[in-house]
Amino acid sequence: MPTNRRLDQAKRLLALAQTGLHYTTGVFDKERYEEIAAIAYEQIADIASMETAKVAELFAFESGYANPKLDVRCAVFDEAGRILLVREAADGLWSLPGGWADVGLSPADNAAKEVREESGYTVDIVRLLAAWDTARHPHPPSVFHIWKLVFLGEIVQTGDVIGVETDAVEFFELDALPPLSLGRIMPEQIRRLDALRRGTDVDFD
Template sequence: MENRLSLLDHIRSIAQLGLRYANNPYDIERYEKLLDLASKEYSELSDIKQSIIIEKFKSELGHITPKIGVGGVILSTDGKMLLERRSDDETWGIIGGWCDTGESPQESLKREYLEETGLNVKVNELIDIFTRKPGDFGQPHTSYHLLFVCEILDGSMQASFESIEIGFYNISEVEKWHGDHFDMVKRAYDFINSK
């Protein structure tokens, strides 16, 4: 299935680039057909309505690049990690989200922390970059996720509408992780303990 999703990602990218640059009405029609076929296949593989997928695809015309996400880890003095239980799927994960245009990854992560926890943080070292390919964790696109070490500057910790609860936890207490967040957590501990 991974090869099929990768192929669909390439077809979608070609169609969207073609729609951005084509001037010939016949070429535009062909690229729209390609985009329609790709969205139909994505729909069958993901159980997401084709109309939703095609709407997302059509809103991203132009050169298709990977999406960028950020996440940050903060450890307490006793080695517990700041985690959130997400309201969208009730799984546990690190604090983070998608980068917005016009923001650096560090600015995006500061914004995500403030929105999700009420905390102002300092973004320190880059731990690693995680790659998710089409089909990984139900996403139809390639994305890169930058993982940073952070520290709390100030603020009052409180959960937002995106979280059911937040706090410092031993990772052994967590039963259900969001996507690849457990891999990120393990990598963060390895990075921090190697210093």
């Protein structure tokens, strides 16, 4: 069985166990769902070459009805058509400004906040460009099921980087992109975003 399919099945198994633990009131059912979750942890750990305890730690705060994680990003272009990218301190690779959505903010507010923190630029959010399910794109496999929203932003003010998750900021020509953090964004997606900003369409999965 292909690795990605095995991983998808393990994540689905874990989601069912998490949802079951949220709704069950029976002691024995709770034990069964916990056992299913433990099996899923082992499967994910085997596929991802991780320790089972590390996988369990990643999901330690996941509770309630299981939902995909929401990754919110912002595409910002300058007048020359170059794309704004930030270098992720975690892996030394480049990406669109963005990250996990924060509770209490709208998706657009999240996108603007991430640009401000990671690049120093204040932007107006113009519109939504894409709503992608990363499982339907050739991203590296992830232990999480992730939906990605990408907004178009326009710069209104410059400033200083105030976050700690990025360590460099630069505009790049689309045909001279730096090494990208492929779990976050892919070259073909950046090119697609450039095409989308020139029209009125929204990409969605």
